[in-house]
Amino acid sequence: MQRRDFLKFAGSAAAAMGTMAAAAPLLSVKPLLATTDSAYESSILAQKLVYRPDGWGGAKVRYLDYPGGSFDINNPRQADLNQCQSLGTSKIVGNIKQIREIQSGFKQYDLGFYGKLEDLRAAAGPQYYSPMGNALVFGLRPFGTEAYVDGEPRAEKLPIPEPATMSRHIKDIAFYMGADDCGIGILPKQALYTHQVATSEAVAKGAQPSDEFEIENDHPYAIAILYNQDFRTGTMASDGYDGGTYGARRAYFHCGTVACIIANYIRNLGYRARAHHNNNYQLVVTPVLIAAGMGELSRVGDCVLHPYLGFNYKAAVVTTDMPLMPDKPIDFGVQSFCKTCKKCAVECPSQSISSSDTQEEYNGYMKYKLDYKTCTIFRRTQPQGYGCGRCAVVCPWSSKEPSWFHTMASYLSSMKNEAVNRVIANMDDVFGYGTEVATEYKSWLGYPGMGR
Amino acid sequence: MQRRDFLKFAGSAAAAMGTMAAAAPLLSVKPLLATTDSAYESSILAQKLVYRPDGWGGAKVRYLDYPGGSFDINNPRQADLNQCQSLGTSKIVGNIKQIREIQSGFKQYDLGFYGKLEDLRAAAGPQYYSPMGNALVFGLRPFGTEAYVDGEPRAEKLPIPEPATMSRHIKDIAFYMGADDCGIGILPKQALYTHQVATSEAVAKGAQPSDEFEIENDHPYAIAILYNQDFRTGTMASDGYDGGTYGARRAYFHCGTVACIIANYIRNLGYRARAHHNNNYQLVVTPVLIAAGMGELSRVGDCVLHPYLGFNYKAAVVTTDMPLMPDKPIDFGVQSFCKTCKKCAVECPSQSISSSDTQEEYNGYMKYKLDYKTCTIFRRTQPQGYGCGRCAVVCPWSSKEPSWFHTMASYLSSMKNEAVNRVIANMDDVFGYGTEVATEYKSWLGYPGMGR
Incomplete structure (x- = not known):
């Protein structure tokens, strides 16, 4: 029986037996911060939108404190945060240093630190010309300018509700604009780059592409805005090797514009706020996502796994000094699951993902090693086109077709039981996830061999 | 029994009696143009997205030809189109002249043709300062520039599927980006303005606000992209009198950016295409919507009623010379319904909507008279703030809370029976639609009396 047929059969059988109803309670609903602001509390909008029907999928989610030191989430001070022994489920074992944007993989590649671009491109296969992919990049472009990521706040601060209510309100706005999830975290100072590489706007104004500009940002809070990179039409409409990456670009467009x-x-409202998105970052998004309770660091080096969306999302961030009530980091069993599964490491076409049983120290925190250089070069030059999302496609946690079956699997995956984890990873293989024929989902016009 | 309680009671009663299932077939599915392009046909995306689950709601929809003359939709020639006796259900009785943008209500107001702006504003009440409304306007702004609405096509035309498939593909893209409906029509030449008023970009570059620029556009097709102005959080979160109009601005942002x-x-792909949206129009959207099969002209002067969305939408347009297979105009009973109902005319706070039983000739076609001047001045200066959407809020056709009950009402409304129409309009009153307390739905931060 084909996986799809099995799901259909199992789904209808379950419905007939009434187990559908039994599986429903697995769909946990995210708790909502209490509010004391009655003017806002009466809002139907808030109740309908903050309680996303998806919730956490089937995952069992636990909220974590900031252990060590005397960090108070209601009064976040960087000095106290520095004493913490972990950020979410990521252990901190040393002094985390802020990095420069120029140290990131894509900037290293684009500026020629991974080898001459001509040589790297000469080794690549025929490139896709992607008219729709380019149109999505075009759409985000104006939002990468300084006038769109930042600006002077209104001179006079307006009266706003107290922080818990304001956090709820900001999430309402994000969901109202179409976001698939939104979390608010304290902004770990270490997430900020010390220097940003010249943006395309700066280059157009005369800067050199490798020029660096010092970053000043003392915002205590960060709002993470996530958009689904729909599995069917995004992740699977491209096999990751054909230059499409429509799902990624659509999600970047949506979260980037909404962040602005x-x-x-x-x-x-009179407060400072800066948007950070695919076209203009002043920070590393990963620690912000963890602080905002949007997921845990996974085996895929720097990628945060979301309980419901898996890797099928893109995120943008707004940092601000407006008083907010931050969410807490979460634990839903990723550390235990990734230790066992290793599917991403096995399937990685450039062998950039570690299959080690143990994490290693990297810049003061523990993570699975990732070879940024081989990963980046493969994504930019791989023989069948452009881009790669193999790790996202094969990850059993990444939300595939929404079904009671996936909900149940999410629940089991968050149990932190090694034997169960192994079963889930194997079942994912049995059902053929990550081996599907991508063309089945395709409806994009792409032009192979026509360059970009 | 309150309307909401009644709906709840009726809904659960119907479910218990199994009539829920009986009402389901009323949800008609839109027919899809046949395609002969097998490469595209296999797409799951197309099948899932073009068949919108909403379909036409409960409305009985009939497709119309272009009567009179020898107009061929597969080979649209303007000379033939000029001979037609109607566009959809709107009767053409004379020579329709193209107008200049400066003749439109808002331009007339903004340029002082309806009276001195200082005098008009002095008569208005305290204005709302709307931080989120302003942010939505800010979001669309860069897309109003020439570089974003238009540009040179790729020098070489790429091979594309035949027109019927390409039309389906364009709709897929629109739905993929989040559109709530998308139709493709022939572009009636009369929809184009002859002259556009200076855009804010042109003014920034030195033009006078009243300067006019001649429009050149020979595109045969127009793509209409509709975004839902969600009834609950959009239309009803504002009573139309408080400066919010969030739903309108959000929908304008979405359809405008996606059109670009x-x-x-x-x-x-190598073809010419120009976007027309809230920040930069070169045409009147109304006839384009009718040609694209998105609805019928209603009693509310220039507003097109959509079978499912009612008035709760905003639209942007892309005109193009890329070969497409256009949709046909539709008839779902609006002419018959509007003749009887008159709720918008009765409720209009500025008495701008005609309550006449008969339509009148206006620029060569038949419509209910609308007083643009009083309507526009009220929307810009009314005592409780800014904007007005009373006609949209009270219209029984405008999709309210989605329910089997509304689906059934849509079905009955499209029967073209005067007695039935009267019952529907009265039931709408009985259930209190259009009289609800808007604050129940509110969750926006607005600042009354602080100006705009």
Whole structure:
């Protein structure tokens, strides 16, 4: 029986037996921060939108404190945060240093630190010309300018509700704009780059592409805005090797534009706010996602796994000094699951993902090693086109077709039991996830061999 | 019994009696143009997305030809189109002249043709400061520039599927980006303005606000992209009198940006394409919507009623010379319904909507008279703030809370029976639609009396 047929059969059988109803309670609903602001509390919008029907999928989610030191989430001070022994489920074992944007993989590649671009491209296969992919990049472009990521706030601060209510309100706005999830965290100082590489706007104004600019940002809070990179039409409409990456670009467009709108909204209220997105980052998104309770660091080096969306999302961030009530980091069993599964490491076409049983120290925190250089070069030059999302496609946690079956698997995966984890990883193989024919889902016009 | 309680009671009663299942077939599915392009046909994306689950709601929809003359939709020639006796259900009785943008209500107001702005504003009440409304306007702004609505197409035309398949593909893209409906029509030449008023970009570059620029556009097709102005959080979160209009601005942002992305996509394929949206129009959207099968002209002067969305949407347009297979105009009973109902005319706070039993000739076609001047001045200066959407809020056709009950009402409304129409309009009153307390739905931060 084909996987799809099995799911269909199992689904209808379960419905007939009434187990569908039994599986429903697995869909946990995210708790909502209490509010004391009655003017806002009466809002139907808030109740409908903050309680996302998806919730956490089937995952069992636990909220974590900031252990060590005397960090108080209601009064976040960087000095106290530095004493913490972990950020979410990621252990901190040393002094985490801020990095420069120029140290990131894509900047290293683009600026020729991984080898001459001509040589790297000469080794690549025929490139796709992707008219729709380019149109999505075009769409985000104006939002990468300074006038769109940042600006002066309204001179006079307006009266706003107290922080818990304001956090709820900001999430409402994100969901109203179409976000698939939104979390608010304290901004770990170490997430900020010390220097940003010249943006395309700066280059157009005369800067050299490798020029660096010092970053100043003392915002205590970060809002993470996530958009689904729909598995069917995004992740699977491209096999990761054909230059499409439509899902990624669509999600970047949506979260990037909405981050700019929310940052502008906050400035219109009289507070400072800066948007960070695919076209203009001043920070590493990973630690922000963890702090905002949007997921855990996974085996895929720097990627955060979301309980419901898995890797099928893109995120943008708004940093702000507007008083907010941050969420807490979460634990839903990723550390235990990734230790056992290793599917991403096995399937990685450039062997960039570690299959080690143990994490290693990297810049003061523990993670599975990732070879940024081989990963980046493969994504930019691989023989069948452009881009790669093999790790996202094969990960059993990444939300595939929404079904009671996936909900149950999410629940089991978060049990932190090695034997169960092994079963889940194997079942994922049995059902053929990650081996499907991508063309089945395709409806994009792409032009192979026509260059980019 | 309150309307909401009644709906709850009726809904659960119907479910218990199994009539829920009986009402389901009323949800008609839109027919899909046949395709002969097998490469594209296999796409799951197309099948899932073009068949919107909403379909036409409960409305009985009939497709109309272009009567009179020898107009061929597969080979649209303007000379033949000029001979037609109607566009959809709107009767053409004379020579329709193209107008200049400066003749439109908002331009007339903004340029002082309806009276001195200082005098008009002095008569208005305290204005709302709307931080989120302003942020949404900010979001669309860069897309109003020439570089974003238009541009040179790729020098070489790429091979594309035949027109019926390409039309389906363009709709897929629109739905993929989040559109709530998308139709493709022939572009009636009369929809184009002859002259556009200076855009804010042109003014920034030195033009006078009242300067006019001649429009050149010989594109035969127009793609209409509709975004839902969600009834609950959009239309009803504002009573139309408080400066919010969040739903309108969100929908304008979404359809405007997506129109620019689709126009860019078409240019990337080697064809000409221009986006028209809230920040930069070269045409009147109304006739385009009718030609694209998105609805019928209603009693509310220039507003097109959509079978499922009612008035709760905003639309942007892409005109193009890329070969497409256009949809046909539709008839779902609006002419018959509007003749009887008159709720918008009765409720209109500025008495701008005609309550006449008969339509009148206006620029060569038949419509209910609308007083643009009083309507526009009220929307700009009314005592409780800014904007008005009373006609949209009270219209029985405008999709309210989605329910089997509304689906059934849509079905009955499209029967073209005067007695039935009267019952539907009265039931709408009985259930209190259009009289609800808007604050129940509110969750926006607005600042009354702080100006705009």
